[in-house]
Amino acid sequence: MKILANSSLPFALAHGGHAIQIQQTLGALQNIGVEIEPVRWWDENQTGDLIHYFGRMPAEQIRFAHQKRIKVLMADLLTAPGSQTKTQRLARRIFRWGAENIAPRGFAAAFLWEPYQLADAFIALTAWEKHLMQYKFNAKSEKIFVVPNGVEEVFFQSPKTARGEWLVCTATITERKCVRELALAAVAAQTPVWIIGKAYADTDAYAQKFFQIANQNPKFIRYEGAINDRARLAEIYRAARGFVLLSTMESLSLSALEAAACECPLLLSDLPWARSTFTGSAQFCPVTNSLGITAAALRKFYDAAPQLPCPPRPATWPDVARQLKSVYEKVLAQ
Numbered sequence: 001m002k003i004l005a006n007s008s009l010p011f012a013l014a015h016g017g018h019a020i021q022i023q024q025t026l027g028a029l030q031n032i033g034v035e036i037e038p039v040r041w042w043d044e045n046q047t048g049d050l051i052h053y054f055g056r057m058p059a060e061q062i063r064f065a066h067q068k069r070i071k072v073l074m075a076d077l078l079t080a081p082g083s084q085t086k087t088q089r090l091a092r093r094i095f096r097w098g099a100e101n102i103a104p105r106g107f108a109a110a111f112l113w114e115p116y117q118l119a120d121a122f123i124a125l126t127a128w129e130k131h132l133m134q135y136k137f138n139a140k141s142e143k144i145f146v147v148p149n150g151v152e153e154v155f156f157q158s159p160k161t162a163r164g165e166w167l168v169c170t171a172t173i174t175e176r177k178c179v180r181e182l183a184l185a186a187v188a189a190q191t192p193v194w195i196i197g198k199a200y201a202d203t204d205a206y207a208q209k210f211f212q213i214a215n216q217n218p219k220f221i222r223y224e225g226a227i228n229d230r231a232r233l234a235e236i237y238r239a240a241r242g243f244v245l246l247s248t249m250e251s252l253s254l255s256a257l258e259a260a261a262c263e264c265p266l267l268l269s270d271l272p273w274a275r276s277t278f279t280g281s282a283q284f285c286p287v288t289n290s291l292g293i294t295a296a297a298l299r300k301f302y303d304a305a306p307q308l309p310c311p312p313r314p315a316t317w318p319d320v321a322r323q324l325k326s327v328y329e330k331v332l333a334q
Helices: 017-031 059-067 086-101 107-111 127-137 153-157 179-189 205-216 230-239 254-261 272-278 291-307 317-333
Strands: 002-007 035-038 050-054 071-075 121-124 144-146 167-170 193-196 221-223 242-245 266-269 283-285
Touching: 002 017, 017 035, 017 050, 017 254, 017 317, 050 317, 059 071, 071 317, 121 127, 121 317, 127 144, 127 272, 144 317, 153 230, 153 254, 167 179, 167 230, 167 254, 167 291, 179 193, 179 205, 179 221, 179 291, 193 230, 205 221, 230 254, 242 254, 242 291, 254 266, 254 272, 266 272, 266 291, 283 291
Parallel strands: 002 035, 002 050, 050 071, 071 121, 121 144, 167 193, 167 242, 193 221, 242 266, 266 283
Antiparallel strands: none
């Protein structure tokens, strides 16, 4: 069994959880003896039995793979679709039906739905994503396997310590993560928040606005950039009063899982991915443009954090690798 890994987004273009997910997945699979390597697009002699595609593989490439008798497993992050309202999801489902059944032939191809009919199997990070693959793209249930992201051992091994006064948020400084809005709410609620991460580009207008708020409010906003030392990050989670992530779109947040591994109380946006993963073990904040509502939720969480239960223990990357190996074997045996 030889696996080829491919991605729709080059790491050099955008840092974040997508790159960490792929790097950790490949490393964990290699550690348990699975032969896996990145697709070498320049090597016409490369061979493999299955392509694990992180993203949505173009339909024509899936057809080429099948001609070579290579199976395709697609792991498409449904970050935006998974964060839509029920009405928005229904509207898009109706639109897809119309595009496929009423519109001129070939019209639907532009929306890249076809890979869900062609791929041999799919990886969903949560039960919610599995539902979306069926509901939005008509993927067959028996082809969808739920395998979550894992967490590195360093986060489980970090020693317990007294929790401090700062909440912590680890996120890229971009609109989707709502770090500027979190900073404004923290100032309004007078709750200290340590924000860890970096922008895709420091010249980005949104990032510049956040930097200005942080510089003007050092009593409540701590910002020193990203922290690449994973052991140091684990220490920060262990000592934090709580973890906050108020993004408007997510699939399965790696930083939230890391904080959970460090038994850090969680405040998350009230989105389906968070509810399906942490129901009963996290606090939730409405997705809203209201500074007052967000500030009130943040203050409530800050006051309650010391008495909140620990989140459930997430999977380790070796756990994930063993699940993926089992999926590969089932797909190749079909």
